[in-house]
Amino acid sequence: MNPVFWILAVLTVIGALAAVTLKNTVHCALAVTVAFAGLALFYLQLDAQFAGFAQILIYIGAVAILVVFAILLTRGSETPRTGLFSRSWFAGMTIAAAVFAVLGWAVIQSAHVLPHESAAPAVDVNQIGNALLNRYVLPLEIIALLLTAALIGAVIVAMHEKGESK
Amino acid sequence: MTPLAGYLLVAALIFAIGLAGALTRRNAILVLIGIELMLNSANLNLIAFWRYGPHPELLTGMMFAVFSIAVAAAEAAVGLGLVISIYRHTRTTDLDEMNRMKG
Numbered sequence: 001m002n003p004v005f006w007i008l009a010v011l012t013v014i015g016a017l018a019a020v021t022l023k024n025t026v027h028c029a030l031a032v033t034v035a036f037a038g039l040a041l042f043y044l045q046l047d048a049q050f051a052g053f054a055q056i057l058i059y060i061g062a063v064a065i066l067v068v069f070a071i072l073l074t075r076g077s078e079t080p081r082t083g084l085f086s087r088s089w090f091a092g093m094t095i096a097a098a099v100f101a102v103l104g105w106a107v108i109q110s111a112h113v114l115p116h117e118s119a120a121p122a123v124d125v126n127q128i129g130n131a132l133l134n135r136y137v138l139p140l141e142i143i144a145l146l147l148t149a150a151l152i153g154a155v156i157v158a159m160h161e162k163g164e165s166k
Numbered sequence: 167m168t169p170l171a172g173y174l175l176v177a178a179l180i181f182a183i184g185l186a187g188a189l190t191r192r193n194a195i196l197v198l199i200g201i202e203l204m205l206n207s208a209n210l211n212l213i214a215f216w217r218y219g220p221h222p223e224l225l226t227g228m229m230f231a232v233f234s235i236a237v238a239a240a241e242a243a244v245g246l247g248l249v250i251s252i253y254r255h256t257r258t259t260d261l262d263e264m265n266r267m268k269g
Contacts, residue, residue: 005169009176016180016203020187025195032199035180039206042173046217048228051209051235058235063202063242070195070246074253085190086262092189100182104175111171114218121222131225139229143236150240158247160254 004045012038023084025071033064047120050128173214180207194249194259198242205238 015035022028036059043052086092132140184203191197209231216227253259 005172009172012176013179013183016183019199019203020183020191020196025193028196028199032203035203036206039180039210042176042210043213043231046173046213048213048217048231051213051228051231054232054235055206055209058239059202059206063239066242066246067195067199070249073250074195074259084192086192089190093186095189096182096186099185100178103178103181107171107174107178111168114168114170114174115220116168116218118218118222121217123223123225123228127223128225128228131229135224136229136233139233143233147236147240150244154243154247157244158250 008038008041008045012042026068029064029067029071032067033060036060036064047123050123050125168218170214170218174211177207177210177214180204180210192260192262194252194261194264195246197261198245198249201245202238202242205234205241209234 012035015031015033015038018031019028019035022031036055040052040055040059043049043055181204184200184207187200187203188197189200191200212227212231212234216222216225216231219227249259252264256264258264
């Protein structure tokens with residue numbers, strides 16, 4: 001394990017923790033951006049440059065901005081009087097801790113059969129383009145259809161209806 | 167500890183944090199942020215297995231992660247549109263106060 005891994009792990013986990021615990025919702029959106037950036041750096045460190053830059057473009061460039069827009073449009077940055085956490089917070093924390101315990105136990109139990117260090121795969125954009133238009137052309141078309149449907153659906157769902165507006 | 171086990175443990179920790187956020191926060195937007203964190207930790211698992219598994223030249227895990235990122239972006243757009251639509255009807259994003267499906 002090299003020091004870069006530990007630095008990225010600490011950065012990402014602190015960003016994720018801050019995103020779910022901070023009081024101000026705008027601060028949460030900024031903290032989750034830090035976590036997304038840490039994950040993008042993880043992808044770059046794992047020699048998945050294409051996925052890393054796609055993560056930076058889509059998550060930091062689009063999803064984080066969308067979240068900030070939603071927070072500002074809904075006055076979500078105000079702290080609610082009733083508290084940050086829902087009434088069933090203890091059950092939620094217990095379920096999350098149990099899920100982490102099971103996942104961590106499974107990983108540690110199977111650590112000796114996991115593959116060790118291997119040579120870095122040489123992947124260039126040419127190969128990725130060929131793969132996308134040969135082997136993965138059907139998923140690519142389906143994802144294009146899904147994105148079009150989601151775009152139209154999001155606009156229709158959030159559209160202001162004149163007849164029944166308050 | 168092998169490098170792959172380290173990545174899997176970090177992904178499990180981020181998944182648990184996202185699950186805790188999605189289950190305990192009141193604000194609907196923060197629940198969506200928790201779900202995005204869970205999706206991202208799954209992507210980290212896919213890419214770590216692709217990097218250390220056999221035949222990385224087939225690009226399977228990375229392509230899966232890229233498609234999953236695209237689906238997550240569509241999900242975030244529709245989810246935030248729903249939150250804004252609900253806010254327009256009920257003037258709140260507090261999930262504990264949203265206890266009926268009818269607007």
